[in-house]
Amino acid sequence: MAPTLLSVCLLFSFMLSSTDGTMEVEIGHCEFNSTDVKDIEYTYSYYFNGLEYLRFSSSLGKFVGYTEFGVKNAERMNNDTSILSSMRAEEIRYCQHNIGLYYSNILPKSAPPSARLHSETPPAGGHPAMLVCSVYDFYPKFIRVSWLRNGDQITSGVTSTEEMADGDWYYQIHSHLEYTPQSGEKITCKVEHVSLSKPLLLDWDPSMPESERNKIAIGASGLILGLVLSLAGFIYFKSKTRRRTLVPTTD
Incomplete structure (x- = not known):
């Protein structure tokens, strides 16, 4: 251990x-x-x-x-x-x-945690972004979740929930960071737990808002589905045309 x-x-x-x-x-x-x-x-x-x-x-x-x-x-x-x-x-x-x-x-x-880093839309008049580091399914409950900016710990704009029991011996915790994007910076969620041999690090990719990535994913899925349906329709049309061509005609 x-x-x-x-x-x-x-x-x-x-x-x-x-x-x-x-x-x-x-x-x-x-x-x-x-x-x-x-x-x-x-x-x-x-x-x-x-x-x-x-x-x-x-x-x-x-x-x-x-x-x-x-x-x-x-x-x-x-x-x-x-x-x-x-x-x-x-x-x-x-x-x-x-x-x-x-x-x-x-x-x-002990059970090692799994973590997810995502963004949320802040309340009106709030910061441009709110990052959330959600940590799930860890045991025992003692855990540390912190934020880093270019490797340095962030102390302001951070709020965290208490470790919450899931009712199955496991726990979860959620840490929020009020975040104003700046060019060239690296934001990291750092998770430390007794089950881990080294800290779990999750880096935030600010290249595209999560909502935009979701829209693109949905649009791409729709495009692929449309292409599949179009191809199936074309194959069906060609097969019907071939059958009519092969049937002999009588005078």
């Missing part, structure tokens, strides 16, 4: 408490792109009424506070070596163990 080309996040811990209408949540997760410890980021976050106020980060090796209360607790916990040691140990105990199970049980059952 090829190494993972994008980061995957595994949620493994969730604690919830509620008192007098307030709610505190603690969430731990592992972000990784291989089973090597150096490629694993373990975080443990503390939320109060939906606001994250404190987080432990294994890459930093310490707690970070995001509110006044969180900063005070981060300072206290960072000065406690036993707390820091126990949190750092979770990266091995939880992350590395579960990631190993993920690689041995989930990745071998």
Whole structure:
């Protein structure tokens, strides 16, 4: 199995408490792109009424506070070596163990995506073009779809749906790019998934709008059908003429 080309996040811990209408949540997760410890980021976050106020980060090796209360607790916990040691140990105990199970049980059952790049007519007053990169039939759901202009990543004018389950273990996703055609540029949809040994790249051909290509295809089909019918009529006419010529006449 090829190494993972994008980061995957595994949620493994969730604690919830509620008192007098307030709610505190603690969430731990592992972000990784291989089973090597150096490629694993373990975080443990503390939320109060939906606001994250404190987080432990294994890459930093310490707690970070995001509110006044969180900063005070981060300072206290960072000065406690036993707390820091126990949190750092979770990266091995939880992350590395579960990631190993993920690689041995989930990745071998992965399904590579298929993709289609097409254009859509934008709403009135919108951009001259809207490109859509539709990705289908992939598993597991973790995937990255991005856009490139002449090899450089595009960050503006991009919107994507969430990974949507098809109901048959497979997923699909659709990414939209607001696109103003420019001469000589190359637009590419890039798809990265754990089932792929290298990214799937789809280049957009702006030489002719898709609607025009469809019209030409339909017109060509009609022309071919017309030629076939004309040929059949000509053959039928010739055969009838030959029969009348061969029949002897009587006085």
